[in-house]
Amino acid sequence: MLKKIGLALFAIFVIIQFFRIDKTNPEVIAENDFLYAVGAPEEVTQIIKTSCYDCHSNTTHYPWYSNVAPISWWLKDHINEAREELNFSEWETFEHKRKLKKLKEAVEELEEKEMPLTSYTITHGDAKLSDQQRELLINWFKETLSYFEEGETTAEEEPKSDLTLDNGKKWIANIETIDGINNMIAIIAQPMEEDRIILFVARGQQLMTEFETLVSKCNMTGEAHEQLHHYIFPLKEKIELLMNCEDMTTCDLTQLDILRHLHLFNEYFEGESLPS
Ligand code: HEC
Incomplete structure (x- = not known):
């Protein structure tokens, strides 16, 4: 009798192996990535990628036992x-509101030690957070949250800047200007080997060089040129702030602010479309 039950269970086990999970990752668009978009420092990036990204991103690495049903089903469900x-x-x-909500939840989950899930850290030792790493993540998530909240209030309180659209359409920018903006985004996207003030300051100088090239190569005229001025004036101020930042938090937040301003460019300007 026992033998029969054993055989039956084994047969079931074999049969369920044919029901495999779909392990193809959804498409990844680099610019939409959280760590990229908020310009997370290198240390934070490493920890979040190791401890959260297998579950909370489209870059999941599946372990060997993801080939074994029913563990694979349970895993895929998670x-x-x-x-x-x-x-x-x-x-x-995400909408701005959702971003705020998720940042808040991340702080809570980390404080309550709910994340990363224990069932995961048992098999992924490197994903387990030390007290120090947890502390670092909590502080960084809080900082990022207050930064996003601040953006909300200033956007409401500050008088609208002079930057406007061309009757609902974007202004046409010359290709050198667009290149310059993209180069600056690329500079910020580079991973920083170490979080040191001097490296942020150096990055500020790099951005300023790029900024000056952009200005010298600009051949835009008329109202589009006027509007570009409204856009690049605050950009210059922010870069100068970075070049002179004196503590890690200010450096980090200023860099975030610059990145946000750089991303704003595409909302007001576009390249000339090629003649068809
Ligand atoms: C093994 C997979 C796994 C890993 C690793 C993991 N999570 Fe989760 N996470 C989940 C699942 C499943 C849920 C949804 C169910 C729940 O809330 O428990 C979730 C939910 C969340 C939520 C939303 C909670 C809410 O209030 O609704 C946040 C925020 C979160 N995780 C953050 C993180 C962070 C930050 C990390 C890394 C430090 C992380 N998670 C690592 C599986 C994971």
Whole structure:
């Protein structure tokens, strides 16, 4: 009798192996990624990628036992649920309100030691957070949250800047200007080996060089040129702030602010479309 039950169970086990999970990752758009968009420092990036991204992103690495049913089903279920709650690969597609909510939840989950899930850290030792790493993440998430909240209030309180659209359409910018903006984004996207003030200051200088090239190569005229001025004046001020930042928090937040301003460019300007 026992033998029969054993055989039956084994047969079931064999049969369920044919029901494999889908392990293809959804498409990843680099610009939409959370760590990229907020310009996270290198140390934070490493920890979040190791401890959260297998579940909360579209860059999941599946372990060997993901080939074994029914563990594989359970695993896939977790990943689906985690992505639904918070998919870091799709951060830039979130509404502002949702971003705030998720940052708050991240702080809570970390404080309560709910994340990363224990069932995961048992098999992924490197994903387990030391007290120090947890502290670092909590502080960084809080900082990022207050930065996003601040952006909210200043956007409401400050008088609208002079920057406007061309009757609802974007202004045409010359290709050198667009290149310059993209180069600056690329500078900020480079991972920083170490979080040191001097490296942020050096980055500020690099940005300023790029900024000056952009200005010298600009051949835009008329109202579009006027509008570009409204755009680049605050940019210059922010870069100068970075070049003179004196503590890590200010450096970090200023860099974030610059990145946000750089991303604003595409909302007001576009390249000339090629003649068809
Ligand atoms: C093994 C997979 C896994 C890992 C690793 C993981 N999570 Fe989760 N996470 C989940 C699942 C599943 C849920 C949804 C169910 C739940 O809330 O428990 C979730 C939910 C969340 C939520 C939303 C909670 C809410 O209040 O609704 C946040 C925020 C979160 N995780 C943050 C993180 C962070 C930050 C990390 C890394 C430090 C992390 N998670 C690592 C699986 C994971």
